[in-house]
Amino acid sequence: MSAPSLTSDPAASISRDGLARHNALVLACAQALGGANPAIVVSLGGLVGQVLAENKQLATLPVSLTNLGLALGTIPAAMLMRRVGRRSGYIFGAGLCAFAGCLAAFGIASSSFLIFCLGTFISGFYGSFVQSYRFAATDAASDSFKPQAISWxxxxxxxxxIVGPQTVIWTSDLIPTAPFAGGFIAQSCLALISLVIVSFLRSAPATAVPQSGSSGGRPLLVIMAQPRFIVAVAAGLVSYGLMSFIMTAAPLAMVDCGYPVQTAALGIQWHILAMFGPSFFTGRLISRFGKAQITGIGLLLIALAAAIGLSGLSVAHFWTTLILLGIGWNFGFIGATSMVIDCYRPEERSKVQAANDFLVFGSVAVASFSSGKLLSSGGWMSVNWLVFPPVIIALILLAWQKTRKVPLPT
Known part of the structure; x- marks a missing residue:
């Protein structure tokens, strides 16, 4: 027996979208706080690493470990939420971040690079919960509302x-004997506030997630072998991986050029604003012009950001690079996420979402670690030159898919 359609009853779609709007708003508020977590780590992780690490090539290791923790946490987080539900899982994740922030602050206070790295690694596990917010928003949504729910x-x-970089600026000198430790204490406080917010999340009705017996749908490898899935993951991997690659190196490159930490933090702030600001209309753009088209535009903007980065070392060049990088990531990543949703049936969502995020954020961890080493050995220009080959490959894959007529899974 085939699974019941999620869009066959217009009245039911309206009811589901009311619930989806509530959850999207709750998750947007949680994203506002959870999104500050990587901003704090990116702004401070490399700077703390330069002070604590004996080998300066490992300065960005704390940022890389955050991304590694995110990648490794995607599958356990999905399994936990499948067992206890989205809300309980998100509460657990926020509590984990509160602990991680305190641990990182203790690592700074005790001058222990190992403990500090452990704290940032655990904060990455929290990131695996935060990154699933975009999927959770679609649990009860009709097909037409899903891109908008993700954008919300x-x-x-x-x-x-705003919260992340400003937290860095306001709290970096909060503890004079342990510079930057205040930022990670603040990280813990933000996580605790998020814990309260996610408690208002409502579960999607059972009819919105039909089950196909006890099999959980098709085998994961069968789903992952779909050309549609491969292209979607490749687009997400390139969009997020290259964004992390440049963003991780940018604060260090600015400081190396003689600019103050505050200037680097403000650059990250403009970057994050550019990452999420377009989300107010990205969903509508996708509905009007198509997922592949908006994803492709995002990839082109990332390439343009690298070109700007190659053209000069002024504050304007750095900030313009980070702004274009953020907009490109927004179009590319939201577009790729919408493409992933087309690859699975409702009963397959947990395992496919986890597999997608594991692949994407595993690449992000590699990118952020490679970025620090490349910046140390080859400089800021080398970081930017390496952007172009992956973008070209991803664009070719998107163009190839446009020539194929592949039906959606039913």
Whole structure:
């Protein structure tokens, strides 16, 4: 027996979208706080690493470990939420971040690079819960509302773009004997506030997630072998991986050029605002022009950001690079996420979402670690030159898919 359609009853779609709007707003608020987590780590992780690490090539290791924790946490987070539900899982994740922030602050206070790295690694596990907010927003949504639900949640990151860097600026010198430790104490406080917010999340009705017996749908490898899935993951991987690659190196490159930490933090703030600001209309753009088209535009903007980065070393060049990088990431990543949703049936969502995020954020961890080493050995220009080959490959894959007529899974 085939699974019941999620869009066959217009009245039911309206009811589901009311619930989806409530959850999207709750998750957008949680995103506003959870999105500050990576902003704090990116702004401070490399700087703390330069002070604590004996080998300066490992300065960005704390940022890389955050991304590694995110990648490794995607599958356990999905399994936990499948067992206890989205809300309980998100509460657990926020509590984990509160602990991680305190641990990182203790690592700074005790001058232990190992403990500090452990704290940032655990904060990455929290990121695996936060990154699933965009999928959770679609649990009860009709097909027509799903791109907008994703955009609503991602728009919450606009507030994170202000909260994260400003938290760094306001709290970096809060503890004179442990510079930057105050930022990670603040990280814990933000996580605790998020814990309260996610408690208002409502569960999607059982009819919105039909089950196909006890099999959970098709085998994961069968789903992952779909050309549609491969292209969607490749687009997400390139969009997020390259964004992390440049963003991780940018604060260090600015400081190396003689600019103060505050200037670097403000650059990250503009970048995060650019990452999430377009989310107010990205969903509508996708509905009007198509997922592949908006994803492709995002990839082109990332390439343009690298070109600007190659053209000069002024504050304007750095900030313009980070702004274009953020907009390109928004179009590319939201578009790729919408493409992933087309690859699975409702009963397959947990395992496919986890597999997608594991692949994407695993690449992000590699990108952020490679960025620090490349910046140390080859400089800021080398970081930007390496953007172009992956973008070209991803664009070719998107163009190839446009020539194929592949039906959606039913």
């Amino acid at each position: 949640v991602m728009a919450g990151g606009l507030v994170a773009g």
